[in-house]
Every structure is written in structure tokens, then in C-alpha cells.
Amino acid sequence: MDKTIYVINPNCLVEVTRGLKASLAPFEWNAGPRIECMTLRDGPPGIQTEQHVESAALLVGRLVADLEQTRGDQVGAYVIACFSDPGLYLARDQTRKPVLGIQECGLLTAMSLGQRVGVIAILKTLMNRHARAYAAAGIASRIAGELPLSLGVAELQDEGTTRARLLEVGRRLRDEYGSEVLVLGCAGMPQYRAWLEDQLAVPVVDPTMAAVAMALGRVLDAG
Template identity: 45%
Template structure:
């Protein structure tokens, strides 16, 4: 019997992000557990920032999910593009990282905060949280107001994340923090240490859930 496989799809076409996912997920790749494969969506835009970016990858993701025979899929973008249409297209579990990031935070503490890249994505996130019926436990969401490029490479990213995380914790009352982007994972541990509350990387959270679903299937 062949080894089971979790397919993590980066819906943007930035290979550096995919490599970052790969590295962030290594601790979850157990010798006798499912293989974790990260894939770049060829049709994706360079970054997913607008609603058009989100909606434009839904059908390409659906086709990918239908074409691949992984045991579980993870859509690695904090807007969960195409989540429902992908679920419709396969009997295998499909996980969205925004959903899993928030749900995992809720398993750790009562009220959660979210660090967003930019102010304008917060509106989309709030609408999505309302759809998920999870607003009652939101302490707050605050933006870094940095570009994706800056957060990926910039020196000051961690400092800025700590500053925003402290506001979420001290002003808004967050007891756990969700990093609202697929590309922040390498700062997770430092941020958690600085803030003293659980910090959740959403892709790690989703792959953890996928791992359980595949191992127990």
C-alpha cells in the first residue's frame, strides 16, 4: 500500500511562499505518517490581495482537487478561496487555513485575535468570520500594514508583529493569536515567546487537522 499524502496548495504563484510552507510543515511530516506535499497553483496570481484574486482561483483549485488523488487537501491562503467548491468536487477532506487557524485558536483559549497584513483585508475576514458563526469569540483583528513582500523579507516584520500582537492581547483581550496570512510561519515561535499566549500559524493548524483526518481514515 502506498504512503498517504496531504496536498497543500499555495493558490498564489509565488514559489518562495510555497517553499516557506514546505519548511513550516516539516515538523508535521512523520516518518510513518502521511507525506506532506506543497504545490504552487500555476494559475494563481503572484499574491492574493483582492476579491478578484480570491474568486479567480476558485475554479482552478477545484480542477486541481479533482485531478489529484491526495488523501486530503489544504488550501493555503487566509481567505480560504474555493473551499466549498473544492469540497463539492471530492470525497476527500478539504481544509481551509483561515477556518482551521481560527478553530485551532479556539481550542487553546477563549478569545482570539488576528494579525492581518493589511487593513483592507480585515473587511473580508470579518465577513468570513460572520459566515463561520465565530464572531462571538473574536477579540479583535489588527493590521501590520506592510506589503506581502515586506512581511516575507523585511527585517522589521517580527517587531511589528509583536507590537500588533501586544495590542490585540492588552487592549482587545486576545488570549490566543492567529497569524492571518500563509507566509508568517517562521515568526510563529518567536512571536509566541514574546507575547506569552498561543500563536497559531494557520497552515500548520490545517495540516495538523488533515494529518488527523488521514491517519484515522
């Protein structure tokens, strides 16, 4: 198939994009759509505040518009790889192709795996934004709780610290909040998903993987 799914990392950290590319390798096969991971090089160094979200949103919309003009025939779908879904609706205005935000897709996948969903955020600064999104989507009653790692996007590359915090926060969400399934609330943690699932014995959803799986379904269905 000659279609490409463009996975947009809306921050400027190329190491995050490399991690996305590595985690999504199992989703590619010879006859299937290509998956291209892109770094928003003018984006902020991590989406960690409301200002970061708003500034990245315009850049995401502009990138999608540019890709539609330059590569429109080969585009199968777009995935915005940030849990705040920056520019999701703006990007959808630029194209008739599917545009998937990883927060929406991650939560939809999690709700198919358990009744009570726990979200592992990276920082407290965006948790109010997330809560508003859950309420707007009508799924707030399914969110058992959300807790932060208190680590920035760049700090997620420190494997020892990140694993320790993931285990601590994940256990709290499981044991104290009754979470039956956990969602990683950032695109920068796919390398920890399987390990955390084994440690906690509950399903753990990486939202970018969930979004790309949905995008594959849409692209293949479209032929």
C-alpha cells in the same frame, strides 16, 4: 502510509511555498502520510483583494479536480493555504477527500486555546471578508479584534520589518483588545510563529500548521 496531503499555495510566489514546506517538515515521519506543497503558478502574486480571492478560487477548484483524476488513489487530503480560504467549497465539490481551509482550522484551534481570539491580518483590504466569514460561522463574538500589518505577501519575506510589525500589532491585540490567543492571518508567516509566541507570552497559531495537523488526523483515522 502511501497517502499524500497536498498543501496548495493559491498564489504564484514560490518563496511562500518554500516557507510552507520548511515549516511543515516536523509533521512528516517515515510511516506517516507525505506532505506535498504546491504553488498555484497561474495564481495572483498574493491573495490581497477580493478579485484575487475570486480568481484563485476557480484555479484551486480546477487543480483539485485535476489531482483527483491524475493522483486520486494517493490523495489523503487537501489543504488550501490562504487565510481567505479561496475555492474551499468549490474544491469540496470536486472530491470526497477532506479539504481543509486554513482560516477555519486556525480559528478552531485558537478557540481551543483561549476565549478571546485576535487575528493578525496582512492588509486591511480583506478584513471585511474575514469579518463576514466569522459572522457566517457564528464565531464573531469570540474574535477580540483583527488588525493589519499593512504588509503585502511578498513583503513578509523582509524579516526585520515583519518582526517589528508583528510585535507591534500583536501587543495591541493582547493589551488593548484583550486577546488571549493570536492567529496569524496569512500562510506566509510560519517562520515567525514561535518567536512571536515567546515575545508576547500568549499562544500564537499558524493556521497552515493547524490545518495540516487536522488533515493528518483525518488521514490516519481513515487508515
